[in-house]
Amino acid sequence: MEITHQELDALNAVVTINVAQEDFASKVIEVLKDYRKKANIPGFRKGHVPMGLIKKQYETAVSADEVNKLLREHLDSYLKEKEFQILGNPLPKMQDEIDWKADAIQFEFELGLSPSFEINLKSRKKVVHYRIEADKKMIEEQLQSIQKQYGKLVAEKEVSEGVEITAQFINEVMEIDNTATFEWEQIKEKKNQSAFKGKAVGDSFSISSKGLFEPVVAQRLLGISNDQAASLKEELLISLKEVNTRELAPLDQELFDKIYEAGTVTSETSLKSKIKEGIEKQFEQQSDQKLLNDMTEYLVKNTKFDLPAEFLKRWIQNSGEKSLTVEEAEEEYSRSEKGIRYQLIEGKLVADHELQVQFDEMKDFARNMITMQMAQYGQMPPEEKEMEGIILRVLSNEEESRRLQDQLMSQKMLTFYKNNGPIKEKVISFDAFIKEAYGQA
Numbered sequence: 282m283e284i285t286h287q288e289l290d291a292l293n294a295v296v297t298i299n300v301a302q303e304d305f306a307s308k309v310i311e312v313l314k315d316y317r318k319k320a321n322i323p324g325f326r327k328g329h330v331p332m333g334l335i336k337k338q339y340e341t342a343v344s345a346d347e348v349n350k351l352l353r354e355h356l357d358s359y360l361k362e363k364e365f366q367i368l369g370n371p372l373p374k375m376q377d378e379i380d381w382k383a384d385a386i387q388f389e390f391e392l393g394l395s396p397s398f399e400i401n402l403k404s405r406k407k408v409v410h411y412r413i414e415a416d417k418k419m420i421e422e423q424l425q426s427i428q429k430q431y432g433k434l435v436a437e438k439e440v441s442e443g444v445e446i447t448a449q450f451i452n453e454v455m456e457i458d459n460t461a462t463f464e465w466e467q468i469k470e471k472k473n474q475s476a477f478k479g480k481a482v483g484d485s486f487s488i489s490s491k492g493l494f495e496p497v498v499a500q501r502l503l504g505i506s507n508d509q510a511a512s513l514k515e516e517l518l519i520s521l522k523e524v525n526t527r528e529l530a531p532l533d534q535e536l537f538d539k540i541y542e543a544g545t546v547t548s549e550t551s552l553k554s555k556i557k558e559g560i561e562k563q564f565e566q567q568s569d570q571k572l573l574n575d576m577t578e579y580l581v582k583n584t585k586f587d588l589p590a591e592f593l594k595r596w597i598q599n600s601g602e603k604s605l606t607v608e609e610a611e612e613e614y615s616r617s618e619k620g621i622r623y624q625l626i627e628g629k630l631v632a633d634h635e636l637q638v639q640f641d642e643m644k645d646f647a648r649n650m651i652t653m654q655m656a657q658y659g660q661m662p663p664e665e666k667e668m669e670g671i672i673l674r675v676l677s678n679e680e681e682s683r684r685l686q687d688q689l690m691s692q693k694m695l696t697f698y699k700n701n702g703p704i705k706e707k708v709i710s711f712d713a714f715i716k717e718a719y720g721q722a
Contacts (some may be wrong), residue, residue, distance in 0.1 A: 415560035497510070
């Protein structure tokens with residue numbers, strides 16, 4: 282067997298494989314002999330079918346199968362030996378008809394080669410990394426929420442502004458019969474608030490559901506689907522079960538020690554500082570995701586290289602379970618091009634800066650994930666031996682392992698960009714971040 286290649290240009294090559302009859306003939310005979318032993322053809326005893334008949338029926342298919350095995354094996358070995366960096370998979374050049382009895386048969390495979398390029402991370406044009414600050418309003422709202430949560434419920438006789446209401450909602454047509462609690466402020470429009478105001482515990486009254494609550498609130502209170510909540514207009518029978526006000530918990534040491542480790546917060550000022558820190562920690566995920574997205578856009582836009590576009594379109598056209606039309610392949614390539622470019626850029630950054638995900642890193646990442654998940658349910662992490670078993674079970678699941686690897690790689694790339702990218706920090710409020718980053722008011 283002889284294998285050669287020709288580089289057509291910097292992005293395309295052809296590998297030629299000449300398969301001699303002697304490379305596969307003996308294997309074909311061996312398979313046909315096995316077929317002959319097992320063949321069950323009318324008119325012949327099992328194992329005594331003439332070899333000529335076996336060859337007539339099976340030789341071409343067996344020859345094709347054995348040659349394909351040889352081609353796969355030797356092509357893969359050749360590509361590794363020559364250290365080809367290819368995109369997609371080799372594409373066989375189609376042949377009209379193959380003479381499987383010829384002394385030698387030639388096969389050609391097209392290759393799309395990965396481009397060479399450099400990445401500039403020292404640009405004067407900077408990518409913004411937003412640091413979102415919690416404003417006074419957010420802190421005060423969170424503070425009041427904490428005081429309500431740890432405060433006392435005081436029963437009231439009738440509905441007034443600022444109360445919490447527990448009510449039964451009934452509509453026979455929609456099969457609604459649900460009891461839930463909501464706040465006065467969640468009732469939309471003054472006319473609806475007026476319908477509740479002054480009603481006593483035990484009272485029942487009817488009211489139109491249209492515009493009574495925001496859809497997301499209506500979905501929870503009435504026990505209905507999101508689609509139903511978005512188009513509500515039926516009458517509801519409402520029976521008041523409880524009306525309460527909340528007496529806010531005092532801002533004292535007892536409250537501080539309920540929320541945080543005892544002694545770590547000793548004043549209202551330090552409590553607000555902790556609340557601010559917690560809110561801003563929650564914002565970090567949005568800010569970091571925005572940075573990852575923006576760095577992807579920056580690198581794709583500012584890292585110039587050509588792709589073997591025509592090869593990739595043909596590969597896309599023929600690589601799926603169902604072949605695509607030329608037009609469908611063009612559209613799919615247009616959708617995929619940015620992703621292909623970023624995969625190449627990220628791959629080069631990973632290789633150049635040794636950012637590969639190691640197995641020990643995967644284990645530590647899985648350990649932290651398992652510990653956090655258990656903490657959410659108030660559980661302590663298991664003993665080390667049991668933890669090791671859980672980690673190995675998680676990582677042995679191919680889908681779960683790939684998901685964790687992707688998350689860990691995103692973290693590593695984020696850290697790399699923060700330390701090495703053309704980044705400037707911008708301190709901003711959450712509302713300003715939403716408006717500036719996403720163009721939403």
